[in-house]
Amino acid sequence: MVALGALGSVLGSHSVARDDAQRSRQTAATTAVQVSSTFQTAIQHLQDLSASAGAFFIGNEHATEAQFATWVRDVRAFERYPEIQSITEVSLVPLSQLSAFQARAVANPSLYQAGSDPHVLVPPGNRPFYCLLSYDVGRRGIVQARLPAGFDICKTYLGPDLLTTRDTGEAVYTPESLAGVSALAVGAPIYRAGTNPTSIADRRASLIGWTGTQILPGAVLSMSLEGHSGTSVAMHYQSGTTDVTFQAGQRPKGAALTTVDLHNGWHVRVYTAAIPNGVFGYSNSLAILLGGIIVSLLLALLTYVLGTSRSSAVQLVHQRTDQLQHQALHDSLTGLPNRALILDRIGQMLARGRRQHTPVAALFLDLDNFKDINDTLGHRAGDQLLIEVGNRLGGAIRDSDTVGRLGGDEFVVLAEGVSLDAGVQVVADRILDVLATPFDLAGSDVPLMVTASIGIAEGDRATPEALLQDADIAMYQAKAAGKQRAVRFLPSMQEAVDRSRRLEVDLSSALEIGQFFLMYQPTIDLQTGDFSGVEALLRWRHPERGVVQPNDFIPALESSGLIIPVGAWVLAEACEQGATWHRRGFVFAVSVNISLKQLERDQIVEDVRVALSRSGLEPGSLILELTETALMHDSVGTVARLLSLKSLGVRIAIDDFGTGYSSLAYLRQFPIDILKIDRTFVSGIADSNESAALVHTLVQLGKVLGLETIAEGVETDDQRSRLEVERVDTGQGFLFARPLEVDDIDLLLGESPIRPGWAGPAHPTQMG
Ligand code: C2E
Numbered sequence: 024m025v026a027l028g029a030l031g032s033v034l035g036s037h038s039v040a041r042d043d044a045q046r047s048r049q050t051a052a053t054t055a056v057q058v059s060s061t062f063q064t065a066i067q068h069l070q071d072l073s074a075s076a077g078a079f080f081i082g083n084e085h086a087t088e089a090q091f092a093t094w095v096r097d098v099r100a101f102e103r104y105p106e107i108q109s110i111t112e113v114s115l116v117p118l119s120q121l122s123a124f125q126a127r128a129v130a131n132p133s134l135y136q137a138g139s140d141p142h143v144l145v146p147p148g149n150r151p152f153y154c155l156l157s158y159d160v161g162r163r164g165i166v167q168a169r170l171p172a173g174f175d176i177c178k179t180y181l182g183p184d185l186l187t188t189r190d191t192g193e194a195v196y197t198p199e200s201l202a203g204v205s206a207l208a209v210g211a212p213i214y215r216a217g218t219n220p221t222s223i224a225d226r227r228a229s230l231i232g233w234t235g236t237q238i239l240p241g242a243v244l245s246m247s248l249e250g251h252s253g254t255s256v257a258m259h260y261q262s263g264t265t266d267v268t269f270q271a272g273q274r275p276k277g278a279a280l281t282t283v284d285l286h287n288g289w290h291v292r293v294y295t296a297a298i299p300n301g302v303f304g305y306s307n308s309l310a311i312l313l314g315g316i317i318v319s320l321l322l323a324l325l326t327y328v329l330g331t332s333r334s335s336a337v338q339l340v341h342q343r344t345d346q347l348q349h350q351a352l353h354d355s356l357t358g359l360p361n362r363a364l365i366l367d368r369i370g371q372m373l374a375r376g377r378r379q380h381t382p383v384a385a386l387f388l389d390l391d392n393f394k395d396i397n398d399t400l401g402h403r404a405g406d407q408l409l410i411e412v413g414n415r416l417g418g419a420i421r422d423s424d425t426v427g428r429l430g431g432d433e434f435v436v437l438a439e440g441v442s443l444d445a446g447v448q449v450v451a452d453r454i455l456d457v458l459a460t461p462f463d464l465a466g467s468d469v470p471l472m473v474t475a476s477i478g479i480a481e482g483d484r485a486t487p488e489a490l491l492q493d494a495d496i497a498m499y500q501a502k503a504a505g506k507q508r509a510v511r512f513l514p515s516m517q518e519a520v521d522r523s524r525r526l527e528v529d530l531s532s533a534l535e536i537g538q539f540f541l542m543y544q545p546t547i548d549l550q551t552g553d554f555s556g557v558e559a560l561l562r563w564r565h566p567e568r569g570v571v572q573p574n575d576f577i578p579a580l581e582s583s584g585l586i587i588p589v590g591a592w593v594l595a596e597a598c599e600q601g602a603t604w605h606r607r608g609f610v611f612a613v614s615v616n617i618s619l620k621q622l623e624r625d626q627i628v629e630d631v632r633v634a635l636s637r638s639g640l641e642p643g644s645l646i647l648e649l650t651e652t653a654l655m656h657d658s659v660g661t662v663a664r665l666l667s668l669k670s671l672g673v674r675i676a677i678d679d680f681g682t683g684y685s686s687l688a689y690l691r692q693f694p695i696d697i698l699k700i701d702r703t704f705v706s707g708i709a710d711s712n713e714s715a716a717l718v719h720t721l722v723q724l725g726k727v728l729g730l731e732t733i734a735e736g737v738e739t740d741d742q743r744s745r746l747e748v749e750r751v752d753t754g755q756g757f758l759f760a761r762p763l764e765v766d767d768i769d770l771l772l773g774e775s776p777i778r779p780g781w782a783g784p785a786h787p788t789q790m791g
């Protein structure tokens with residue numbers, strides 16, 4: 024671009040320079056013509072004036088200088104011809120007339136000849152004629168050369184020229200340096216008849232004198248140079264032996280010369296400003312050259328800047344595109360491949376497996392109870408755990424294998440080829456192993472035990488999605504089988520999934536068509552063995568599958584939101600049943616499980632109030648069971664709602680206590696009445712010191728906080744006696760009674776032997 028721009032500038036400036044040079048030459052020529060014409064005009068003026076003056080002489084041959092001066096004033100000669108300095112009359116005085124001439128000169132002395140005697144001839148001697156100055160009228164202010172009155176001019180160097188003009192009849196131009204003043208004089212012959220006689224003899228016979236007009240060449244030259252600055256002019260005269268040059272003006276360096284021939288031996292030489300060659304001689308062309316180069320440099324610079332900023336923009340776009348592509352294919356939290364990339368990798372893996380006949384497997388991993396960790400320790404800790412799990416999974420596999428995160432707490436491991444040489448179970452075990460080390464998380468005082476359930480799908484599939492889906496199904500089986508294990512996909516599992524899908528569809532109409540019912544599991548006062556209350560447990564009577572357990576459908580109710588109306592129905596139904604028992608004289612507490620979803624909404628307060636008021640159940644007989652995680656979820660709103668519920672007069676129990684991650688001290692902010700110790704601790708109390716110690720601690724804490732304690736899942740006498748030693752208030756479990764239908768409870772109530780202190784049906788019944 025710079026080269027092209029420079030080339031263009033050079034060509035352009037050359038063309039401009041050519042034009043400029045042409046114009047300069049024209050200007051120089053014009054100037055020369057103008058200057059020389061001024062000069063010619065000046066000469067013309069001299070001739071004109073000579074002719075006029077000649078005419079005056081012819082008419083006034085013996086006029087005095089004063090008369091001539093008057094004539095000069097009258098014709099305004101000096102005004103009309105500013106270059107003319109003086110007008111001189113030289114008379115040709117034959118020897119015969121010398122005395123008369125001298126007498127007239129004495130009578131009318133000329134200012135010009137002041138102080139000199141006309142009788143004294145210079146040079147002296149008798150000659151046929153004398154060329155004597157009659158008078159000289161000069162421009163005022165101009166110092167005239169003073170000559171003696173008898174000065175014979177024809178005997179000076181001017182003589183030959185004067186005599187030549189006599190014979191030719193033409194004026195003579197001559198440089199004059201009389202008395203040291205450099206002047207140009209025109210000498211024109213004056214013939215008596217006024218006209219120029221045709222022959223030399225006639226001319227000689229009729230010549231009476233000459234008119235000399237003088238100009239100072241400097242004046243003419245400077246006049247001629249007016250308006251032509253930077254120009255110099257020289258007048259050159261060459262004739263015979265005379266060779267003279269007048270010059271004016273400063274000759275420019277390397278000036279261009281134009282010569283004009285004025286004939287009669289005169290040349291005018293006009294020196295105009297040098298006509299430069301090339302672009303550097305002209306400001307225009309130079310400006311174009313430099314401007315062009317500068318502009319092309321600037322343009323190139325601009326282009327460069329735009330280009331580089333464009334290329335950096337392109338680079339940025341590439342970078343951003345790469346980033347976006349990476350973001351699109353990777354999980355933002357862990358940086359692991361996301362579902363889209365995992366599916367792509369599965370596709371590649373399946374293709375390789377087909378080509379190379381190598382084994383392929385997808386391991387679908389879901390953390391157990393991750394939701395609880397998130398709810399209790401907060402999302403930061405949850406995120407930290409997910410990142411750490413991702414890292415550990417990455418460390419547990421071969422480089423050629425892939426770990427990805429599908430979202431939430433779901434991870435996928437893809438293994439193939441040699442990774443599966445020892446069998447996929449080995450890979451799964453390694454994963455379960457690396458997770459076995461407790462995690463140190465922010466917000467948790469103690470290292471956290473985290474387990475996972477893994478579903479494995481092996482071998483070819485029609486689509487990547489199919490392999491992933493089978494692994495997912497197997498993972499659910501692992502959860503159902505008790506978590507913290509790996510389960511391989513079997514085609515039969517698909518049927519189970521299909522069944523559960525159908526179940527979900529059926530669930531939507533279950534409430535409407537009355538398929539739900541409640542069973543009641545009694546609770547026992549461990550100190551007295553008395554029947555202290557019942558827990559209402561939801562059941563779903565499915566037309567094909569029979570009675571469905573809550574663990575199989577409550578998650579679906581929660582995720583679909585159906586738990587809200589179903590939960591309200593449970594409350595109403597349980598309160599109604601409790602009130603019925605009360606009316607029949609059996610006064611005991613009725614516990615109702617409240618899901619997290621219900622506790623999240625203020626509607627729970629209204630549902631409870633309505634259930635109580637409609638049934639007429641005494642509020643103090645209603646216990647609401649909430650899990651630790653439900654309480655921790657939105658603690659501020661939860662406390663407010665619990666206080667509203669408490670103000671209705673009901674009691675609050677924490678269900679499955681110990682399985683969550685909150686400390687008991689933290690739970691103090693909630694208005695809690697009862698702790699229900701989870702059955703996992705109860706089941707271990709007889710054989711595990713750890714469980715025994717934990718139950719002991721929980722019970723002690725409960726007592727410090729003034730809470731009633733209930734032990735869940737009491738199945739053996741051993742457990743029961745241990746709990747009695749720990750002074751646990753209440754027991755619940757298969758040892759006392761399984762969840763029972765209303766009829767069975769009725770039967771139980773009616774059949775129970777009345778213990779001492781049993782005051783009829785209005786009192787709790789002993790179960791132990
Ligand atoms: P949960 O509230 O902890 O209820 C006690 C569960 O332990 C019941 O299971 C009961 O059958 C079982 N169980 C009682 N004693 C023993 C024992 O000695 N050994 C063993 N192995 N299990 C025992 P169920 O009825 O299957 O209920 C499971 C869970 O479903 C309940 O656990 C509760 O969280 C939930 N649930 C039940 N009904 C409702 C309901 O109406 N609403 C809500 N939101 N959740 C409910």
Ligand code: MG
Pocket residue numbers: 558616648678
């Ligand atoms: Mg419960």
Ligand code: MG
Pocket residue numbers: 678679699701735
């Ligand atoms: Mg429980």
